[in-house]
Each structure stands twice: as C-alpha cells, then as structure tokens.
Amino acid sequence: MAEITASLVKELRERTGAGMMECKKALTENTGDIDAAAEWLRKSGLAKADKKAGRVAAEGRIAMAQAGGKAVLVEINSETDFVAKDENFLAFANAVAQAALSSGATDAEVLKSAKLATGETVEEARAAAIAKLGENIQVRRLATIDTANNVAAYVHGGKIGVLVEVKGGDADLARGIAMHVAAMNPPYNKAADVPADFVAKEKEIELAKMSDKDKQKPAEILEKIISGKIAKIVNEVTLYGQPYVLDTDKTVEAAVKAAGADVVGFQRLAVGEGIEKVKEDYAAEVAKAMQV
Missing domain, CATH: 3.30.479.20 (Elongation factor Ts, dimerisation domain)
Structure with a gap:
C-alpha cells in the first residue's frame, strides 16, 4: 500500500475537487492508488446524486x-x-x-x-x-x-434569462428588447400571436362587466366599445404593445420600427418557474420538538 501523504491528498483534491477528508478516505479505500481513488470518488458522487x-x-x-x-x-x-x-x-x-x-x-x-x-x-x-x-x-x-439575425442573450441577476432575435437594427436594440422582456415578461410577441380563444374569453368578460344600460346600445357602438377594451388588453400582453422600458414615451413596436427592424421572437427563462417550493413551518417544527 502506497503511503498516503499530504501531497497525495492534495493532488487528488486538485484533480477531483472533493473535500480533504473524502480524498483521504478514497485513497485509504484504494490502497493509495490515485486513479482508483478518483474513480471511487466519481462513483460515490453518483450515489449521493441518486439519494438527493x-x-x-x-x-x-x-x-x-x-x-x-x-x-x-x-x-x-x-x-x-x-x-x-x-x-x-x-x-x-x-x-x-x-x-x-x-x-x-x-x-x-x-x-x-x-x-x-x-x-x-x-x-x-x-x-x-x-x-x-x-x-x-x-x-x-x-x-x-x-440565426443570421441580431441576437441578444441577457441574464438579469442570475435569475432571469432572455434570448431575443431581431431582424435588422443593431446589437444595442436587441439588448434593449431583451432587457424589456426580462423586466415586463410579455406572454406574446405581437397582436397576431395572441390566441383567438384568449381574445374571445376577454370579450366575454368585458361584456359581462358592462352595465345593462350600456348593453342596450346599438350593436356597432357596443362592438366599438368592446374592441377598444380588447385592444388595450392585447397591448398589455404583447411585447409590441407595451411601453418600452428604455423609453416609456413610445411602445416597443414604435422603437423597433424606428430602427427599421422587426422582432422575430424571444425566449425567457426564470429560475424555479413552475416548481412548487417546499414551505417550511418553523413554528410547527419547534412546537413538535418541544412535545417529544
């Protein structure tokens, strides 16, 4: 069995990144063979991964x-x-x-x-x-x-990431749009991307909210009122319809068109999105511990 020296432990640590005590144990278990010890640590890591x-x-x-x-x-x-x-x-x-x-x-x-x-x-x-x-x-x-178009990859605070593809314009515009998507999280790109069933449901909701008096108005006027409300909702849920975060005096659509560009699409990831987090009830834990 090879002598397990401090330098051997150090070498294994640098090679595998494992802790000092784990490296020492790995070398002991494998009679000082550093290659076997490295493999042992790998297998140990896989076992721990399965348990967690x-x-x-x-x-x-x-x-x-x-x-x-x-x-x-x-x-x-x-x-x-x-x-x-x-x-x-x-x-x-x-x-x-x-x-x-x-x-x-x-x-x-x-x-x-x-x-x-x-x-x-x-x-x-x-x-x-x-x-x-x-x-x-x-x-x-x-x-x-x-793609061959302009692409911005932007990460905000390590927690939100955005990819944006822009046809035309420049890198600064693409990055600005990516920052907007990170901040405002629009579900859709343009009005044409909003599903018809979403629009139909919103029309139904807006109609139900109207007073009986308003509902008695002529059909063309009623349609105009509802259309105006729906247009506002569509603007709120689309990138193009939202006020641009870098210049709130204009919409994203206006800023993009002024640059002679078009947003092809975007993707947004947020850490933990859709994962149900475990809620810790520390008061209940303490109370339970006191009863033991």
Missing part, C-alpha cells in the same frame, strides 16, 4: 453562452440560494452553458452527455457538484437560438 434526486431544487441560476447569432440559456437548480451563489456552483453552471453552446444540444436530456472542457460529461460534473456542495442539483432546461 428527490429533494426539491427550486433555486439556482440561469447561465448563458453566446457566439454571434448562436446563443444558449441553461437553468440549473439547487435547493438553496446560498449554494446558487457558491463559486463552485457558478463555475459548473457556466461550464454547462458553454457545453450546451458547443455541442448544439437542444434539450436537457441530450445535454447530460455533452462534454465539458475538462473532458467529463455534464452528468458526471453534476454528480461531482452534488458530492461537493451537498445539495440536489439539476440541469433543468435550456433555450437555444441559432
């Missing part, structure tokens, strides 16, 4: 990578915001985004097998990150774009 897989991971970061008109956003979740701010987690998130960009992966399942710059797969690196940080970590979803 059922725990809710609703915090995390949106990481991005871009090269010209090709860009990607990746949502990577952790259990706590504390871990989401850890430098090891951030490094993992950025590495995954780069892997997504270089591999051309279009969904999280395919991304698992993509290789990082280190040579390990995303899934292997995820298991190692779980072992190191002690929380469930998930590569949940990604958004991608690859």
